[in-house]
Amino acid sequence: MQIVGTAAIVTGGASGLGGATARALADKGAAVYAVDLPSAVERAPEVEGVTYLEADVTDPEQVEAAVAEAAGTRHPLRTVVNCAGIGPSARILSKRGPHDLGLFRKVVEVNLIGTFNVVTIAAAAIAKTEHLDHGQRGVIINTASIAAFDGQIGQVAYAASKGGVVGLTLPAARDLSSSGIRVVTIAPGIIDTPMLATVSDEFRAGLAEGVPFPKRLGLPEEYAKLALSIVDQDYLNGEVIRLDGALRMAPR
Secondary structure (H helix, E strand, C coil): CCCCCCEEEEECCCCHHHHHHHHHHHHCCCEEEEEECHHHHHHCCCCCCEEEEECCCCCHHHHHHHHHHHHCCCCCEEEEEECCCCCCCECCEECCEECCHHHHHHHHHHHHHHHHHHHHHHHHHHCCCCCCHHHCCEEEEEECCCHHHHCCCCEHHHHHHHHHHHHHHHHHHHHCHHHCEEEEEEEECCECCHHHCCCCHHHHHHHHHCCCCCCCCECHHHHHHHHHHHHHCCCCCCCEEEECCCCCCCCC
16 A cells, blocks of 8 residues: 555654654654653654654544544544554552552553454545556455563553553454455564663563573664565555564563
8 A cells, every 4th residue: 555645643653662653654754643651742853844743642532533534634544553552560469469450441441442442443544546457446454463462560451551552453353344444463572662661771682582582672663664564565464473583572
């Protein structure tokens, strides 16, 4: 599917995976709308071709407003990439007591319900565009994690939320097939995002050593390149792609 001359939405688009993807889509000629929380938008760098929109992915009204702005331009909305997410850590039982239910609910709300919220609202807008070859209209790319398959100690909420994203991939692709919308999920491994900016070099080296090959952390730009490839490959649909250097996470 052609990117140039189309509109794209990237959630979590102010930094990290979303920031790299927003830049990559803009470089390919898309009018990109990077959706993120106000605090993240305030710190976001200016990027030609990228317009920042403040919205909470769990809020239907805010998402509807962001989608309406992206879809209301002269460029048809064709691409949506869901990168917004959080990853706090807590065990079911620890010295501090049982896992906080509110924390579990919050992680699922942002990572899973937020993703579904954007998928649903954006799909309705994409479905109104003119169809292309073979009836296609667009593609939605969601972000899971290898934690969906190899959740570590302390990742019960995160792994459950990302497992939900994996689980919705195929039925979402089937649901949206009649509208000509593909759905694909990327499951990244350990990516060098701002979430790792505060850890020591020794800790980062230890993480990299656990990756079979190549023995390094992944780059946000590599996620973005895979997202662009998914947009380009029209026959790729209903699939979850691991981007992890063959890493399988140990229990801790």
